[in-house]
Every structure is written in structure tokens, then in C-alpha cells.
Amino acid sequence: MNSSTLINRSIEILAVALNLLYTLYYLNGNSWCYLFGVLGPLALMVLCYRKQLYAEPVLQLFYIALAAYGFYNTPDVWQTTHWPFSAHLPLLIVGAMVSAATGFLLSKYTIAKLPYPDSVVTVFAIIGTWLMVNYVHESWLYLVAINALSIVIYVKRRLYIGAVMFVIYLAMSADGYFEFNWFVL
Numbered sequence: 268m269n270s271s272t273l274i275n276r277s278i279e280i281l282a283v284a285l286n287l288l289y290t291l292y293y294l295n296g297n298s299w300c301y302l303f304g305v306l307g308p309l310a311l312m313v314l315c316y317r318k319q320l321y322a323e324p325v326l327q328l329f330y331i332a333l334a335a336y337g338f339y340n341t342p343d344v345w346q347t348t349h350w351p352f353s354a355h356l357p358l359l360i361v362g363a364m365v366s367a368a369t370g371f372l373l374s375k376y377t378i379a380k381l382p383y384p385d386s387v388v389t390v391f392a393i394i395g396t397w398l399m400v401n402y403v404h405e406s407w408l409y410l411v412a413i414n415a416l417s418i419v420i421y422v423k424r425r426l427y428i429g430a431v432m433f434v435i436y437l438a439m440s441a442d443g444y445f446e447f448n449w450f451v452l
Contacts (some may be wrong), residue, residue: 275317276428282310283432289334290439293399295452296345304334311429318424321379326389330396337400347404355405358394366390384420388413407444414440 268276285307292300312327366387373382395409414437421430442449 271317275314278310278314278317279426279428282307282314283428285310287432287435287439290436291450291452294439294443294450297452298338298341301334301338301341304337305331308334314426314429318426319378319380320385320420320424321373321377323385323389326392329393333393333396333400340400342402345402347402349404350398358398362390362394381420381423384416388417388420404444407440410440411437411444 285303287307289300289303289307292298292303308327308330312324315321315323315327366383366389369390370383370386373379373386379385391409392413395406395413398406398409414433417433418430418437421427421433439450441447
């Protein structure tokens with residue numbers, strides 16, 4: 268294993284551990300999640316840039332900002348709200364349009380390896396995470412879809428540890444939506 272691969276693997280393991288801690292603590296209503304919500308994305312941002320996933324580091328910056336917002340916005344009692352589908356429809360339409368536009372730009376002006384899937388993940392993960400830190404229960408459905416697509420992207424980029432993280436995230440997202448309590452501390 269060369270030094271670049273070793274560095275990437277180490278960053279990947281650190282990012283996975285920190286990001287999983289964020290979701291685990293969030294699922295358990297613990298505001299310490301927001302510390303991991305900053306540290307995990309920092310590590311993943313570096314890794315994705317090194318692996319030429321150029322939209323993904325932007326997503327990690329949004330995650331850091333959303334973690335700070337989430338910490339500031341944390342109520343004394345974590346209670347989710349439910350939005351009807353009609354409230355989500357504009358988010359879905361705008362998200363699809365922005366994903367298509369950024370995918371086109373990445374494919375035309377960068378050497379991004381997976382510009383359209385990378386764009387979809389980036390745009391809808393921002394939307395889903397924004398809903399999450401605003402305690403909208405349906406955010407978990409966005410995250411189920413994003414985590415499933417992220418598994419494919421990470422396998423294609425040979426980031427297998429990250430792909431395993433997204434498999435666990437997929438289970439955590441299902442747990443968050445259906446409230447199975449699989450990840451109770």
C-alpha cells in the first residue's frame with residue numbers, strides 16, 4: 268500500500284467514525300452530536316477532494332454550517348414535526364433542477380468522476396440535513412435515498428469503508444423514520 272493510499276484510508280476511517288457518532292448521538296437526542304457534525308465533515312471533505320469528488324467537499328462545508336446551526340437551534344426537548352407532501356414538493360422540484368444544473372457544470376468544467384450522482388447527493392443531502400436540524404421527521408426519507416445513492420458512489424470510487432458507513436447510515440435513517448430504536452444508547 269503506497270503512502271497516498273494509506274493516508275486516504277486513515278482519513279476515511281476517521282471520517283466514518285466521527286460521522287457515525289454524529290448520527291448516533293442525534294438519534295439519541297444528544298446535542299454532543301453537533302461536535303461530531305463538524306469534525307466528521309472536515310475529515311470527509313479532505314478525503315473527497317483527494318478522490319476528485321468535487322461537489323462532495325461543498326456538501327461537507329454545508330454540513331459543518333448546519334451542525335453549527337443545529338447546535339444553536341437545539342430545543343430543550345427534541346420534538347419532530349411532520350410536513351405534508353405538498354410542503355416537500357417545492358423542495359423536490361428545486362432540488363432536481365439544481366442537481367441537473369450542477370451535474371452539467373461539473374461534467375463540463377471539471378474532471379469530476381461522477382458529476383450527476385455527486386450533484387444529486389450534494390443537493391438533496393443539504394435539503395435533508397436542513398430538514399433534520401429543523402426537526403422535520405420526513406428528513407429521514409431524504410436521507411434514506413441519499414445514503415443508498417452514496418453507497419453506489421463510494422463503491423465506484425473504491426472508498427469501501429465509506430460505503431460501509433453509508434450502509435450503516437441507511438439503517439440509521441430507516442431507524443430514524445420508522446423509530447425502530449435500533450441505535451439507542
